[in-house]
Amino acid sequence: MTPGRTLDDRAVKLFIALAAFFCVNAVLAEFIGVKIFALEDTLGMAPLEWNLFGQSGSLNFTVGTLLWPFVFIMTDTVNEFYGKRGVRFISWLAVALIVFGFVFAFLAIAxxxxxxxxxxxxxxxxxxxxxxxxxxxGQGMWSIVGSIIAFLIGQLIDVSVFHRIRNATGERWVWLRATGSTAISQLVDSFVVIYIAFVLGPQKWPTSLFLAVSSVNYVYKMLAAIALIPLLYLMRHGIRRYLGDARERELRAEASAD
Structure with a gap:
């Protein structure tokens, strides 16, 4: 393929589109995440009081959690068709854009x-x-640092677990490698971000509150990820139609061998 025709390759166009959507979701989730919303009130439900580790509360989450399930879907899709290098590339790119965005946010405040x-x-x-x-x-620096570190660690764990499951199961059970990798990576992500932001940070949360809030956030993320499994299959079907069967199989084979 000549350099001038690189962007005519549908696989290249697809990767650019997936990377762009992934980064926009990741950056936007960081910036809108300053707002905490009440899930029960939003859905018009009576408050559901949870009680964990001696702590209680209702279902309050950062609005950034509305976007993270789509980040998971993008991660799994890139993993499926572009392998470890593809996911690592878009993850580091997203981190760079998040840092870039916050630097200019603080400059704008100043x-x-x-x-x-x-x-x-x-x-x-x-x-x-x-x-x-x-x-x-001007979100707290501890929250910013915590979310960036947790995001990057979660992404690197996700790509590793995804391919371990894929190596064990072959091309079967797309839902298993997608959900399994998300389950483990988000377990780490959910606890790391809150630990850095609220335990190491100035608020100094007690261990019981840290464990309770982290657990509730993790369960919410997992339920959202499971609910979006049909979207993962729909995207795979759309990609197959866009690329063609032969090119789609070629990409998945290269990703699997990565």
Whole structure:
């Protein structure tokens, strides 16, 4: 294939699209994750009080968790067709973009606001736009560091477990390698991010609260990942139609041998 025709290759176009969607979801999840939402209120349900490790609470999650299941799907799809190198590439790219985004968010906070802009939204209940902007985009450094480290560790574990299951089962049971790899990687991710952000960080959560909140977050992520298994098969079917049977089999064979 000549260099000028590289982008005519459907496999290359597909990888670019998957990588772009993966990175957008990962970066967006980090930035909107500052908001905590009540799942029961959102669904119009009565509060479900959980009780774990001597702690109790309702189902409150960062809104970033709404996007992470799609990140899992993208990870498994890239794993399936582009192998370990593909997942590692998009994972490091996502981390670089997240860091880049937060650096410029902090630079934006540091710029001097226009006087008229500070009170521009007071009629909407925001008396100080600068303070609101800083509170939303200036997330705690411990949370940022924790989420980035947890994300990267989770991704590297996911790709390894995915291919171990694939080597053991062959091309059968796509759902098993997708769900199995997510189950293990998110077990690590869910506990690492909260440990760094809230145990090592200034809030110094007790062990019981750390274990309870981490466990609830993990269960939520796993239920969401399982619910999206049909989407994984739908994407695989769409990719097969887009690439053609022969090219699709070739990519999966290369990914499996990676």
């Amino acid at each position: 710029t001097a606001p226009a006087g008229w802009w500070v009170t521009a939204a007071k009629d909407q209940g925001v008396p100080d736009y600068q303070a609101a902007f800083a509170a939303i985009f």
